[in-house]
Amino acid sequence: NAGVMQNPRHLVRRRGQEARLRCSPMKGHSHVYWYRQLPEEGLKFMVYLQKENIIDESGMPKERFSAEFPKEGPSILRIQQVVRGDSAAYFCASSPTGVVYGYTFGSGTRLTVV
Amino acid sequence: GQQVMQIPQYQHVQEGEDFTTYCNSSTTLSNIQWYKQRPGGHPVFLIQLVKSGEVKKQKRLTFQFGEAKKNSSLHITATQTTDVGTYFCAGRFRTQGGSEKLVFGKGTKLTVNP
Numbered sequence: 001n002a003g004v005m006q007n008p009r010h011l012v013r014r015r016g017q018e019a020r021l022r023c024s025p026m027k028g029h030s031h032v033y034w035y036r037q038l039p040e041e042g043l044k045f046m047v048y049l050q051k052e053n054i055i056d057e058s059g060m061p062k063e064r065f066s067a068e069f070p071k072e073g074p075s076i077l078r079i080q081q082v083v084r085g086d087s088a089a090y091f092c093a094s095s096p097t098g099v100v101y102g103y104t105f106g107s108g109t110r111l112t113v114v
Numbered sequence: 115g116q117q118v119m120q121i122p123q124y125q126h127v128q129e130g131e132d133f134t135t136y137c138n139s140s141t142t143l144s145n146i147q148w149y150k151q152r153p154g155g156h157p158v159f160l161i162q163l164v165k166s167g168e169v170k171k172q173k174r175l176t177f178q179f180g181e182a183k184k185n186s187s188l189h190i191t192a193t194q195t196t197d198v199g200t201y202f203c204a205g206r207f208r209t210q211g212g213s214e215k216l217v218f219g220k221g222t223k224l225t226v227n228p
Contacts, residue, residue, distance in 0.1 A: 033216070035218070042218045104159065107156050
């Protein structure tokens with residue numbers, strides 16, 4: 001029973017390039033959440049998705065960031081034209097439908113912008 | 115926006131001493147969750163508290179939810195080196211759109227001197 005799978009684990013991008021982060025939720029989970037964590041900081045909510053729907057994107061920066069969770073395949077967090085300030089750990093979590101309980105987090109993607 | 119304040123930010127103890135971290139919200143929470151993140155790892159769900167005044171125990175860990183459902187605490191008795199990590203509280207808020215959002219505190223980083 002695989003947990004939440006995120007890849008890549010580490011990603012290095014030059015300023016101006018695009019970063020694509022992938023998240024496959026646990027089997028049976030249809031809710032996906034993306035969080036960003038800066039060094040020595042807590043987790044900042046970015047976006048909440050269900051299959052083919054963005055439910056809450058109130059934590060997403062207005063520009064350069066987008067997220068999707070297609071009918072088939074993983075959820076993708078896309079950052080266009082990355083800047084140094086985008087360097088952080090990005091965690092994805094999933095939960096099953098209709099259950100208000102703890103999130104299962106993936107191992108995260110550590111993005112470094114050089 | 116919704117905020118969850120957590121103190122202290124850092125706590126260093128001798129092995130065998132007790133440890134407590136506190137969490138506070140300005141608005142009433144639907145529930146509160148606690149997570150532990152080991153250095154270099156991802157957040158792992160520990161527990162969820164739902165009822166006003168609720169107290170739950172997991173071995174040496176005691177979790178409390180305030181009567182007004184605005185504050186919570188995690189107490190570890192007789193810390194061990196395996197308790198090292200950052201402990202996050204996360205408050206669940208109901209958004210205006212009707213969905214629920216999990217907002218994390220900044221965490222308390224615990225180090226234990228053997």
